[in-house]
Amino acid sequence: MVFIWNTWKRFEYNFLYFCPMRIDILTILPQLLESPFSDSILKRAQTKGLVEVHIHDLRSYSTNKHKKVDDYAFGGGAGMVMTIQPIADCIDELKSEREYDEIMYMTPDGEVWDQPTANSLSMGENFILLCGHYKGIDERIREKYITKEVSIGDYVLSGGELAAAVVADSLIRLIPGVLNDETSALTDSFQDNLLAPPVYTRPANYEGMEVPKVLLSGNFKEIEKWRSEKALERTKTRRPDILKD
Ligand code: 6GU
Numbered sequence: 001m002v003f004i005w006n007t008w009k010r011f012e013y014n015f016l017y018f019c020p021m022r023i024d025i026l027t028i029l030p031q032l033l034e035s036p037f038s039d040s041i042l043k044r045a046q047t048k049g050l051v052e053v054h055i056h057d058l059r060s061y062s063t064n065k066h067k068k069v070d071d072y073a074f075g076g077g078a079g080m081v082m083t084i085q086p087i088a089d090c091i092d093e094l095k096s097e098r099e100y101d102e103i104m105y106m107t108p109d110g111e112v113w114d115q116p117t118a119n120s121l122s123m124g125e126n127f128i129l130l131c132g133h134y135k136g137i138d139e140r141i142r143e144k145y146i147t148k149e150v151s152i153g154d155y156v157l158s159g160g161e162l163a164a165a166v167v168a169d170s171l172i173r174l175i176p177g178v179l180n181d182e183t184s185a186l187t188d189s190f191q192d193n194l195l196a197p198p199v200y201t202r203p204a205n206y207e208g209m210e211v212p213k214v215l216l217s218g219n220f221k222e223i224e225k226w227r228s229e230k231a232l233e234r235t236k237t238r239r240p241d242i243l244k245d
Helices: 002-017 040-047 085-096 115-121 137-146 161-172 220-238
Strands: 020-027 052-057 068-072 078-081 102-112 125-133 149-150
Touching: 020 085, 020 161, 040 052, 040 161, 068 085, 085 125, 085 137, 102 161, 115 161, 125 161
Parallel strands: 020 052, 020 125, 102 125, 102 149
Antiparallel strands: 068 078
């Protein structure tokens, strides 16, 4: 229900004031983020003017003559730490131009990103996603600027870029008008704490494996009933942890 309400509010908001979502991604590897936003749904969302994605190369903000963005960790130990200056200058510049709903730092020790978080943040307007590398960023950046620390799961990636693309994708597809069929985000897995039911397409018989008869029946009430049952069954066997009531 909350999701439907938020979707409506965003629609009304876009309709009345037309204000696209804006996502600024800060990275030392901008090339890594080019392709996720240049194809398919995420590209179309930008072409339609529903979202603006801006990739910022942190190296270009470095005042160091070699454009350095990292340094040795105080106290020693292996691994470099991303320095304050390029990150602070980039965030200060962006913050002077607009207000941000969240300044997120992509890090394996953050809060695990999930569908309810995506649903609620998809109502926001402006987001910064800061991608970490090496041993991470100087802790004082986290203290001074970061409003939300986000992980995409309990495993370690080489950098925050792929995680930022995941988070941005999950937000962008919730913006009304991004998906062709507005209701299809509502039937995604995890909306309503249920996994999605199985789907089939032609041929109806593949090497003797037949599509469930009900799906060919044209009886939409029965089809809906079958889909609800399968969604529940799947959730019970695969993800009992997300099942509520
Ligand atoms: Cl956001 N960053 C990195 N480097 N690793 C991760 C992650 C983020 N989320 C899960 N693993």
